[in-house]
Amino acid sequence: MSIFSDVEEAQPIEVFHLVKVFNEDKDPSKVNLTIGAYRTDEGKPYYIPVVKEAESVVLDGTLNHEYLPILGLESFTKAASQLLLGDITQRQEEGTIFGVQSISGSGALRVGAEFLVKHLKCTTFYYSIPTWENHHLIFMTSGFQDAKTYRYWNEETRSLDFDGFCEDLSNAPENAVIILHGCAHNPTGLDPTEDQWKKIAEIIKEHKLIPFFDNAYQGFASGDLEKDAWSVRYFLSQGFEFLCSQSFAKNYGLYNERAGNLTFVLNSVEDVKAVKSQVTMIVRGMYSNPPNHGARTVSTILNNNLFKNEWINTLKLMTDRIKVMRKSLRENLENLGTTGTWNHITDQTGMFSYTGLSASHVEYLRNKYHIYMLRSGRINICGLNTNNIKYVAEAIADTLL
Numbered sequence: 001m002s003i004f005s006d007v008e009e010a011q012p013i014e015v016f017h018l019v020k021v022f023n024e025d026k027d028p029s030k031v032n033l034t035i036g037a038y039r040t041d042e043g044k045p046y047y048i049p050v051v052k053e054a055e056s057v058v059l060d061g062t063l064n065h066e067y068l069p070i071l072g073l074e075s076f077t078k079a080a081s082q083l084l085l086g087d088i089t090q091r092q093e094e095g096t097i098f099g100v101q102s103i104s105g106s107g108a109l110r111v112g113a114e115f116l117v118k119h120l121k122c123t124t125f126y127y128s129i130p131t132w133e134n135h136h137l138i139f140m141t142s143g144f145q146d147a148k149t150y151r152y153w154n155e156e157t158r159s160l161d162f163d164g165f166c167e168d169l170s171n172a173p174e175n176a177v178i179i180l181h182g183c184a185h186n187p188t189g190l191d192p193t194e195d196q197w198k199k200i201a202e203i204i205k206e207h208k209l210i211p212f213f214d215n216a217y218q219g220f221a222s223g224d225l226e227k228d229a230w231s232v233r234y235f236l237s238q239g240f241e242f243l244c245s246q247s248f249a250k251n252y253g254l255y256n257e258r259a260g261n262l263t264f265v266l267n268s269v270e271d272v273k274a275v276k277s278q279v280t281m282i283v284r285g286m287y288s289n290p291p292n293h294g295a296r297t298v299s300t301i302l303n304n305n306l307f308k309n310e311w312i313n314t315l316k317l318m319t320d321r322i323k324v325m326r327k328s329l330r331e332n333l334e335n336l337g338t339t340g341t342w343n344h345i346t347d348q349t350g351m352f353s354y355t356g357l358s359a360s361h362v363e364y365l366r367n368k369y370h371i372y373m374l375r376s377g378r379i380n381i382c383g384l385n386t387n388n389i390k391y392v393a394e395a396i397a398d399t400l401l
């Protein structure tokens with residue numbers, strides 16, 4: 001007899017479960033295309049050189065382990081919000097744009113969602129079908145009552161279902177929160193065009209919806225930080241009030257340091273004090289105080305032009321490698337005469353590709369070839385390299401015979 005006897009076991013988190021199974025797999029040809037982490041062409045995690053350099057600055061003699069302010073390290077949140085929104089110093093000075101340091105992107109979404117429930121009385125949120133699987137859990141845990149979806153991926157054409165997307169947004173009730181991927185949509189790798197973003201903004205404005213951008217991959221879509229921020233900056237230019245989460249897990253390779261930022265964009269100076277005080281209460285009641293290391297490392301880079309330029313060049317190298325792998329996978333599949341069309345592999349952007357492989361294909365690939373990917377057919381392109389790409393393409397070709 002135990003007080004815990006009635007606890008029901010939850011489903012394992014697919015992506016972490018697969019990583020565990022992959023690590024236990026003894027087959028020498030195994031390939032991990034699951035978790036969203038960058039890998040070098042040698043298949044190794046990448047400790048970005050400028051991050052290492054910045055860390056040695058962070059770890060100089062002045063470091064201590066005092067608490068940071070509840071809303072985080074200001075040199076970090078300011079620079080992070082600027083990275084996202086461009087020249088906003090005036091808005092930052094008046095306070096209508098401010099950042100809250102968060103436990104990476106997930107934590108930013110969590111704090112933002114709880115704020116929307118508690119203080120804007122939001123009950124309904126919308127997410128794309130498909131989306132990153134954690135959106136649903138984070139928003140429901142934050143107190144949202146109604147999880148709704150908007151169409152995004154057209155299975156048949158393997159492209160964006162823009163009409164469906166617009167129709168679903170147009171039917172959303174006032175004050176519904178719309179989760180939008182700022183760039184490099186996870187898992188489909190499909191982003192709206194600039195004209196499509198304009199239309200989305202129009203519908204959101206007309207129906208009085210609340211945009212919540214999720215920006216986990218700035219720099220990882222095009223390799224250009226400015227270009228990848230276009231959608232969010234467009235909403236800013238149109239006078240929207242919105243929230244935006246940022247993760248520095250991928251673009252700095254700081255996955256486990258949990259460096260993130262939640263930007264608030266408000267229209268009225270009068271609201272700033274109250275909003276900040278209530279976010280402070282949410283953080284205080286959730287984890288009290290943010291961690292130092294990742295935020296200080298990112299801040300050191302963003303506030304030093306030499307470091308920043310080095311980081312930008314590295315981002316470009318990483319995204320170039322992803323693009324080469326996309327091209328090569330497509331070429332290999334086409335040269336093998338693999339059933340189906342493969343242009344979507346190079347049409348998509350960012351770290352992921354939504355291959356169109358079914359759950360049974362995925363299972364076959366794992367059992368026969370020890371190639372691991374998500375049940376949805378999503379692959380992390382970074383898991384591909386010059387040594388395994390032919391093997392993966394041949395395995396897919398065989399699976400689709």
Ligand code: PMP
Nearest residue numbers: 104105106132186214216247249
């Ligand atoms: N949003 C999306 C769409 C993501 O893919 C991720 C990472 N997988 C995140 C947010 C947040 O990740 P993290 O908490 O590691 O920053």
